[in-house]
Amino acid sequence: MNQSPLSFIHDLTWQNLPRAVQRQAELNLLDLIGVAAGGTQTRLSSIINSHATEEFGGTRPMLFDARTSSIGGAALAAGMTIDSLDGHDGFNPAKGHIGCPLFSAALMMAHDLDTSGQEVSGTAFLETIVMGYEFGARASVAQHGTVPDYHTSGSWGAVTAAAAGARLMKLDAETTRHALGIAEYHGPRSQMMRCIDYPTMLKDGAGWGAMCGVSAVRLAAKGFTGAPAITVEQAPQYWDDLGERWAILSQYYKPYPVCRWAQAPIEGALTLQRTHAIPADQIAKIEIETFHESIRLATKRPLEADAAQYSTSFPVAIALVRGDVTAADVAYDDALFDPEILRLSDATEMRESKRANSVFPHKRIAKVTLTLKTGTRHAGLWIAPRWDPTNPPTESELREKFHKLADPVLGESHAAAIEDALMRLPETGLRPLTDQLLRPINA
Numbered sequence: 001m002n003q004s005p006l007s008f009i010h011d012l013t014w015q016n017l018p019r020a021v022q023r024q025a026e027l028n029l030l031d032l033i034g035v036a037a038g039g040t041q042t043r044l045s046s047i048i049n050s051h052a053t054e055e056f057g058g059t060r061p062m063l064f065d066a067r068t069s070s071i072g073g074a075a076l077a078a079g080m081t082i083d084s085l086d087g088h089d090g091f092n093p094a095k096g097h098i099g100c101p102l103f104s105a106a107l108m109m110a111h112d113l114d115t116s117g118q119e120v121s122g123t124a125f126l127e128t129i130v131m132g133y134e135f136g137a138r139a140s141v142a143q144h145g146t147v148p149d150y151h152t153s154g155s156w157g158a159v160t161a162a163a164a165g166a167r168l169m170k171l172d173a174e175t176t177r178h179a180l181g182i183a184e185y186h187g188p189r190s191q192m193m194r195c196i197d198y199p200t201m202l203k204d205g206a207g208w209g210a211m212c213g214v215s216a217v218r219l220a221a222k223g224f225t226g227a228p229a230i231t232v233e234q235a236p237q238y239w240d241d242l243g244e245r246w247a248i249l250s251q252y253y254k255p256y257p258v259c260r261w262a263q264a265p266i267e268g269a270l271t272l273q274r275t276h277a278i279p280a281d282q283i284a285k286i287e288i289e290t291f292h293e294s295i296r297l298a299t300k301r302p303l304e305a306d307a308a309q310y311s312t313s314f315p316v317a318i319a320l321v322r323g324d325v326t327a328a329d330v331a332y333d334d335a336l337f338d339p340e341i342l343r344l345s346d347a348t349e350m351r352e353s354k355r356a357n358s359v360f361p362h363k364r365i366a367k368v369t370l371t372l373k374t375g376t377r378h379a380g381l382w383i384a385p386r387w388d389p390t391n392p393p394t395e396s397e398l399r400e401k402f403h404k405l406a407d408p409v410l411g412e413s414h415a416a417a418i419e420d421a422l423m424r425l426p427e428t429g430l431r432p433l434t435d436q437l438l439r440p441i442n443a
Helices: 005-011 019-039 043-055 071-083 099-114 122-146 153-168 173-186 192-197 206-221 260-276 305-309 313-322 339-346 354-359 395-410 412-423 431-437
Strands: 060-062 065-069 283-290 348-352 366-372 377-379
Touching: 005 122, 005 153, 005 173, 019 071, 019 099, 019 122, 019 395, 019 412, 043 060, 043 065, 043 071, 043 305, 060 071, 060 099, 065 071, 071 099, 071 206, 099 122, 099 153, 099 206, 099 431, 122 153, 153 173, 153 206, 173 206, 260 283, 260 313, 260 366, 260 377, 283 313, 305 313, 313 339, 313 348, 339 348, 348 354, 395 412, 412 431
Parallel strands: 283 348
Antiparallel strands: 060 065, 283 366, 366 377
């Protein structure tokens, strides 16, 4: 092992990071913030923000909201707002998302410190984000490798959030151990496939993980003790490349705000449609071969946004009818009752593939066949989602995605101010960014 997890939490420095890692930290934050802006328009976000201010009383501002909450409540609301629009970055080996619980917790803890007389520089915040991506990548695969069930990102995300908080609060090594142990013990070990089979607002558990991580680190700072985190201290084989391989450069990004498992079928369907100039109303049948987990996204006629995002057939049908899958389509109920989309979703047959199963979770592949009303069949090739680590989006593509999500909600000037504050974070400090993120929409 190049470095122990506990020392890595506190010892990582910005100036020693590769330039590509530094650049990606800013772009990942921009992507998360864009998804958060889009997520504020969901019913889930409305409910959780009201809950946070009513049940987690406090004076700290919340992300894009006029009300206040506790630090933990604000982290909960931010994490679930991002999670409410399934368009944020992810890590294939984790089968989940590092950035959502990490950023939600780090933002709220850093702002609290910064406004309480313990200045947090922009560089210190960026260091924490990079550390968190690296820590979360290992914590996630360590948990998946040592427990029998598949848990949501909030489970190992709680430990990652605690690591971020321990760094920001400059806890000593022993207190940091307690924080990680508390977070692992109390983290939401929510079973992911339950929400796949019954898609609801539970989503990926990221908000609960962020809240748990905040609570764990603040409890540890007060002297609360916790058993050592098993995934961190008793699974060394998952941490042996820490500080040598930069996992932040191996994230995937989402061109469409739906589950990653549905995105290869979307690409396969659109590729066939564009190649053969097929009008959607001429398609009689859609056949999809893919991996087991994608097959489990089986809701063909979702009645609300969360089920629409956790479906394979429905977003494929949206893509064929509308040429794209947008936040309005799946998160703001714009496509739920479109008769042509529902017809194509109903006309979709899905088959599990040994080939696709064999490469999951590191690759998520699918093969699509379209049968026309004339009887003509167009069979596609095996295809992967766009914006995988092997073929990542360009900087301009991620910036375009941010504005596509943020501008209609925040307004162009507010979105531009966020982008500028992120680009200048190492020079200007954290406050210009938090001033933009923790102000209400249209304020």
